[in-house]
Amino acid sequence: MAAKNKSNKLAFLSMPAPASYVAGLGRGASGFTTRSDIGPAREGPSEEVIAEARARRGEEEVDPEQFQDPDNEYGLFAGMTYEQDDEEADKIYDKVDQAMDSRRKARREAREQGELAKHRAERPKIQQQFADLKRGLSAVTDSEWDSIPEVGNLTRKKRRKEDRSFVVPDSVLVGDRAKGEFENALDSRQQEVGGFVTPADSGILTDFVEIGQARDKILSLKLDQISGTTSTSGTSTSVDPKGYLTSLDSVVIKSDAEIGDIKRARMLFDSLVKSNPKHAPGWIAAACLEEHAGRMVAARKIIKTGCENCPKSEDVWLEAARLHNNNDAKIIFSNAVQHVPQSVKIWLAAADLESDPKAKKRVLRRALEHIPNSVRLWKETVNLEESATDARVLLARATEVIPLSVELWLALARLETPANAKKVLNSARKAVPTSHEIWIAAGRLLEQEANTPEKSSDLKTKELAAVDNTIELAVRELRKHGVLLTREQWLKEAEQCESQGSIRTCEAIVKATVAMEVEEEDRLDTWVSDAEGAESKGMVGTARAILAYALKVYPDRRNLWRRAAELEKMHGTRESLDALLSQAVKHCPQAEVLWLMAAKEKWLAGDVEAARVVLERAFNVNPESEEIWLAAVKLESENGNMDVARQLLQRARDVADTDRIWMKSAVFERQLGQYADALQTLETALTKFPKFPKFYIMQGQIHQKLKNITAARKSYATGMKACPKSITLCILASRLEEADGKSIKARALLERARLVNPANDELWAESVGVEERSGSSVQAKAMLSRGLQECPTSGLLWSLSIWSEPRPMRKTRSVDALKKSADNPIIICTVARLFWAERKIEKARHWFSRAVATAPDLGDTWGWWLKFERMHGVEEQREEVRKKCIAAEPHHSPVWQSVAKDDANRGRSVGEILEMVAAALQ
Known part of the structure; x- marks a missing residue:
C-alpha cells in the first residue's frame, strides 16, 4: 500500500511540463534553455507552408509596409499619435546606428581598398598593361614614324564601295539644255482661214489672239453686269469693277476650327431665340454671327424676325438698320418709330440717314413732337439752323419746355x-437755383x-468789381440751396475759365x-502747392491769382x-514784375x-538811374547789407x-x-591792374580775417602773375597752415610747384592734403593729372584706381577712368560708372561725349540735354553741348x-571759372x- 502511494506521488515526473512552467521559479530561480531542450538544428518551414497554415486558420496576410505609416496601424498601437517624445526616441536610435556604423567605417x-587593389593586381586595365609601351613611344624618331606601314583591312568584312564619278557626255548636256526652251518659230504650213496647224497634225485650227480677245470680252461683260447701280431686287451692289481682282486679297478664308465654332455658336443662338423669343440681345447676337460668317441674307432674315418678336427694343431696330442699306434702313426706322416713338436713338439714327439738311430738320422736328423733353434732340435741331434768329427762337421754346436744362439756358444766353x-x-438762375455754371456764365458776361x-477806366474797374x-x-x-462744391472743383472751374479767356472771372x-x-496752419503750404500745380498745367492766371x-x-x-x-519773371511782363517787386519791397x-x-x-530794362534809386532806398533800410553794397x-x-x-x-x-x-x-583793384593796391588791401584783410x-x-x-614765385609759394604755404581744409588752395600750391619744375614737391603737397581731407x-583728380603731365601713365592709372577705391561714387574720377581706357573698353566702363553714380552730371556729360565720338548724334544730344537738366550750374557741360551743336547742329x-x-x-566747373574769372574777360x-568756354574745351 505504501509502495503504491509512493508510485502515485512520483507519477508527475513522467508527465509533460505545462507550457509556462519554469523549474525553481518559486524559489527565485530563472528559466533557461539547454541544447537538449531545443534539439538538433533543422530547417524551418518555407513561406508556402506558412501561408497555407495561415489560410487554414483563417488569418489574413499582413502587408509589412503598412506598419511604416502611423495612420494605417491597428492592433496594439492603433490610434496612437506620433508625439514629440516618439520623434526624439527615433532620433536617438538613428544617432546610435550612426555611431555604430562609424566605429566600423574605417x-x-x-x-574594401585592399580588395580593390588585389582585384586590380589580378586583372589590370588595358591602359595599364600598355603603359610601358606608351612610355617607350617617346623615343621613336620622326623617320621611324614615317616608316610605319599603313594598316590594312584586317576585319575581313565587306567594305562599302566608294562613289565613282564619270564624265557626262555632250549629248546629255545638249538634251537637258533643250528641255527648258520654248518654240518661238511659227509653223510654215499656214492655212487659208488664218490659223496654224497643231503639232499633232490633228487638223484643228487654233487662233490664240481670238481666244484672248474673247476671254477679255467675257470678263468685261461679267464686270459690267456686276457694276450695275441696282440689282434685280432694287438694292445697290457692293462690287467695285475696277478693284474686283485686287479685292479678292481681302477675302478671309476661314479654317475648319473657325467653321466649327460658328456652327456651334449658331446652334446655341438658335436654341436661345427659340426658347426665349422676346430676348432682344439673342436676336442681335445671332444676326452678328451670320454677318461674321459672311451670310448677310441670313443675318437680315434673323434680325427681321427679331424685330417682329421684340418690337419694343430699340437696339434690335438699330441693328436691323445697320445690316441694310440706306433705303431699306429708312423703311426700317419708319416702322421702328411706330413701335418705339419715345426712342431718341432711333430718331437721331433716322436723321443721320438723311443727306439733305431740310429732310434732316423735318425728321428732328417730327421727333420733337413725340419727345419734346429731350435735350439732345433740341441741341441737334438747333445745330442745324443756319440763322441765329431761328436758333434763338428754337432755344427759347426749348427752355420753356425743359426749364431745368442748364445747357439750353447757356446756349440761349x-x-x-x-x-x-x-x-x-436771371431766368435761368430762378429756374435752376442749384447750378453754378449759370453764376459763372453771369460773371463771364x-x-x-x-x-x-x-x-x-473807372467804369471798367466798377464792372470788374461786380464780377x-x-x-x-x-x-x-x-x-443756401445745399450745393457744396469742393475747393478742388472750384479751382477746376477757375482753370476752365482761364482756358476760355476769362481771366477776371x-x-x-x-x-x-x-x-x-x-x-x-496749413493755408500757406496748401496755397503754394496749389499755385505750383496750376503752373505745371500751364494755368498761369490761376497760379497768379492764388x-x-x-x-x-x-x-x-x-x-x-x-x-x-519768379512766376512773373517767367510768364509775365516787365511792367507786371516791376509792379510786383515795388509792392514786395514795401x-x-x-x-x-x-x-x-x-x-x-x-x-x-536800361534804366540805370532807376536802379540807383532802388539801391539807395535799400541802403536806407539795410545799411549793413553786403549784398546791397556789392x-x-x-x-x-x-x-x-x-x-x-x-x-x-x-x-x-x-x-x-x-x-x-x-x-x-581786392578783386576790383586787380581787375583795374592796380596790383600794389590789391596786395595792400589783401594784407589789411588778412589781419582782420x-x-x-x-x-x-x-x-x-x-x-604768381608778377613772376614772384617765392612770394607766391609763401602765400600758399601760409594759407595752407591757416586753412588746411581749403581744397582750392592746396591745388593751386601744387600747380605752382609743378609749373616751377618741382613735380616731386607737388606730389608731396597733394599727398599731405589728401591726409588732411580724406575722400x-x-x-x-589733381594727383592723377600731375602723374599724366609728368609722363607716367602707369602711375596715373594706379593713382586713379586708388582714388576710386576711396571715392567709389565720384563722377569726376569715373570720368577720368572712362577716358583713360582704350576706345573699345570705354562703353563698358561707362556702364559701370552709371551703376555707381547714375545721376552724376559729369558722368552723363561723359556718356554724351562717347555717343558723340561714335557719331550717334541724336543720342548725344539727348544725353547733353539730360546733363544740363540734372545740374544747370555746371558751365563746362553747356560748353560741351554748344561745341557739339557747332559741329552737328x-x-x-x-x-x-x-x-x-x-x-x-x-x-561752376573748372574751365568755366578759369574763363569767367580772368581779368581780361571782365564785364x-x-x-x-559760353562761346569762349566752348572754344577752350578739348
Missing part, C-alpha cells in the same frame, strides 16, 4: 445780346462787357473759394513774394533779395564809373566790414543752347563766356 573602408443775355441768365474798348461780387454771391446762394473764383476747407490771395493774407512772407516774382523792406531783384530788373558797386563798375565804385567799396568796408566786401575790393582762404589764393595768384575726389539748335545757358547762369556776358 575598418570596412580599409578592407450766348446767342442773345448782352442786355437780353442778363435777362436769360460781366467781364466781357467790362473789356469793351469804349468803356472808361467779384457776383461770384461771392454765387457761393453764398449755392450754399478766374481770379474772382479763386478769391471766393481758395480759402475753403483749409486749416489755418499767390495774390496768399500775399494779401501773408504780406510779410519774403519767400512768398519771391515765388510770385511789405518786406528787410528782404535783400527783393531789393536786388528790383534793381536788377531796372538795370536790365550790387551797387557792380552797377557802377559795369557802367564805367570806377571812381564811384571805389568810393562805394570804401564806404562798404567802413560800414559793413565783412570778408566778402574786402575780397571784392586770417581764416578766409580766398585772401591767400588771390595773394598767391597776384604774386576728396578733386585732390585725387543747325543755328536754331545752337541758339536754343545759348538761351537756356543764359537763363541758367552757370557759375563779359554769359553768352560770350
Whole structure:
C-alpha cells in the first residue's frame, strides 16, 4: 500500500511540463534553455507552408509596409499619435546606428581598398598593361614614324564601295539644255482661214489672239453686269469693277476650327431665340454671327424676325438698320418709330440717314413732337439752323419746355445780346437755383462787357468789381440751396475759365473759394502747392491769382513774394514784375533779395538811374547789407564809373566790414591792374580775417602773375597752415610747384592734403593729372584706381577712368560708372561725349540735354553741348543752347571759372563766356 502511494506521488515526473512552467521559479530561480531542450538544428518551414497554415486558420496576410505609416496601424498601437517624445526616441536610435556604423567605417573602408587593389593586381586595365609601351613611344624618331606601314583591312568584312564619278557626255548636256526652251518659230504650213496647224497634225485650227480677245470680252461683260447701280431686287451692289481682282486679297478664308465654332455658336443662338423669343440681345447676337460668317441674307432674315418678336427694343431696330442699306434702313426706322416713338436713338439714327439738311430738320422736328423733353434732340435741331434768329427762337421754346436744362439756358444766353443775355441768365438762375455754371456764365458776361474798348477806366474797374461780387454771391446762394462744391472743383472751374479767356472771372473764383476747407496752419503750404500745380498745367492766371490771395493774407512772407516774382519773371511782363517787386519791397523792406531783384530788373530794362534809386532806398533800410553794397558797386563798375565804385567799396568796408566786401575790393583793384593796391588791401584783410582762404589764393595768384614765385609759394604755404581744409588752395600750391619744375614737391603737397581731407575726389583728380603731365601713365592709372577705391561714387574720377581706357573698353566702363553714380552730371556729360565720338548724334544730344537738366550750374557741360551743336547742329539748335545757358547762369566747373574769372574777360556776358568756354574745351 505504501509502495503504491509512493508510485502515485512520483507519477508527475513522467508527465509533460505545462507550457509556462519554469523549474525553481518559486524559489527565485530563472528559466533557461539547454541544447537538449531545443534539439538538433533543422530547417524551418518555407513561406508556402506558412501561408497555407495561415489560410487554414483563417488569418489574413499582413502587408509589412503598412506598419511604416502611423495612420494605417491597428492592433496594439492603433490610434496612437506620433508625439514629440516618439520623434526624439527615433532620433536617438538613428544617432546610435550612426555611431555604430562609424566605429566600423574605417575598418570596412580599409578592407574594401585592399580588395580593390588585389582585384586590380589580378586583372589590370588595358591602359595599364600598355603603359610601358606608351612610355617607350617617346623615343621613336620622326623617320621611324614615317616608316610605319599603313594598316590594312584586317576585319575581313565587306567594305562599302566608294562613289565613282564619270564624265557626262555632250549629248546629255545638249538634251537637258533643250528641255527648258520654248518654240518661238511659227509653223510654215499656214492655212487659208488664218490659223496654224497643231503639232499633232490633228487638223484643228487654233487662233490664240481670238481666244484672248474673247476671254477679255467675257470678263468685261461679267464686270459690267456686276457694276450695275441696282440689282434685280432694287438694292445697290457692293462690287467695285475696277478693284474686283485686287479685292479678292481681302477675302478671309476661314479654317475648319473657325467653321466649327460658328456652327456651334449658331446652334446655341438658335436654341436661345427659340426658347426665349422676346430676348432682344439673342436676336442681335445671332444676326452678328451670320454677318461674321459672311451670310448677310441670313443675318437680315434673323434680325427681321427679331424685330417682329421684340418690337419694343430699340437696339434690335438699330441693328436691323445697320445690316441694310440706306433705303431699306429708312423703311426700317419708319416702322421702328411706330413701335418705339419715345426712342431718341432711333430718331437721331433716322436723321443721320438723311443727306439733305431740310429732310434732316423735318425728321428732328417730327421727333420733337413725340419727345419734346429731350435735350439732345433740341441741341441737334438747333445745330442745324443756319440763322441765329431761328436758333434763338428754337432755344427759347426749348427752355420753356425743359426749364431745368442748364445747357439750353447757356446756349440761349450766348446767342442773345448782352442786355437780353442778363435777362436769360436771371431766368435761368430762378429756374435752376442749384447750378453754378449759370453764376459763372453771369460773371463771364460781366467781364466781357467790362473789356469793351469804349468803356472808361473807372467804369471798367466798377464792372470788374461786380464780377467779384457776383461770384461771392454765387457761393453764398449755392450754399443756401445745399450745393457744396469742393475747393478742388472750384479751382477746376477757375482753370476752365482761364482756358476760355476769362481771366477776371478766374481770379474772382479763386478769391471766393481758395480759402475753403483749409486749416489755418496749413493755408500757406496748401496755397503754394496749389499755385505750383496750376503752373505745371500751364494755368498761369490761376497760379497768379492764388499767390495774390496768399500775399494779401501773408504780406510779410519774403519767400512768398519771391515765388510770385519768379512766376512773373517767367510768364509775365516787365511792367507786371516791376509792379510786383515795388509792392514786395514795401511789405518786406528787410528782404535783400527783393531789393536786388528790383534793381536788377531796372538795370536790365536800361534804366540805370532807376536802379540807383532802388539801391539807395535799400541802403536806407539795410545799411549793413553786403549784398546791397556789392550790387551797387557792380552797377557802377559795369557802367564805367570806377571812381564811384571805389568810393562805394570804401564806404562798404567802413560800414559793413565783412570778408566778402574786402575780397571784392581786392578783386576790383586787380581787375583795374592796380596790383600794389590789391596786395595792400589783401594784407589789411588778412589781419582782420586770417581764416578766409580766398585772401591767400588771390595773394598767391597776384604774386604768381608778377613772376614772384617765392612770394607766391609763401602765400600758399601760409594759407595752407591757416586753412588746411581749403581744397582750392592746396591745388593751386601744387600747380605752382609743378609749373616751377618741382613735380616731386607737388606730389608731396597733394599727398599731405589728401591726409588732411580724406575722400576728396578733386585732390585725387589733381594727383592723377600731375602723374599724366609728368609722363607716367602707369602711375596715373594706379593713382586713379586708388582714388576710386576711396571715392567709389565720384563722377569726376569715373570720368577720368572712362577716358583713360582704350576706345573699345570705354562703353563698358561707362556702364559701370552709371551703376555707381547714375545721376552724376559729369558722368552723363561723359556718356554724351562717347555717343558723340561714335557719331550717334541724336543720342548725344539727348544725353547733353539730360546733363544740363540734372545740374544747370555746371558751365563746362553747356560748353560741351554748344561745341557739339557747332559741329552737328543747325543755328536754331545752337541758339536754343545759348538761351537756356543764359537763363541758367552757370557759375561752376573748372574751365568755366578759369574763363569767367580772368581779368581780361571782365564785364563779359554769359553768352560770350559760353562761346569762349566752348572754344577752350578739348
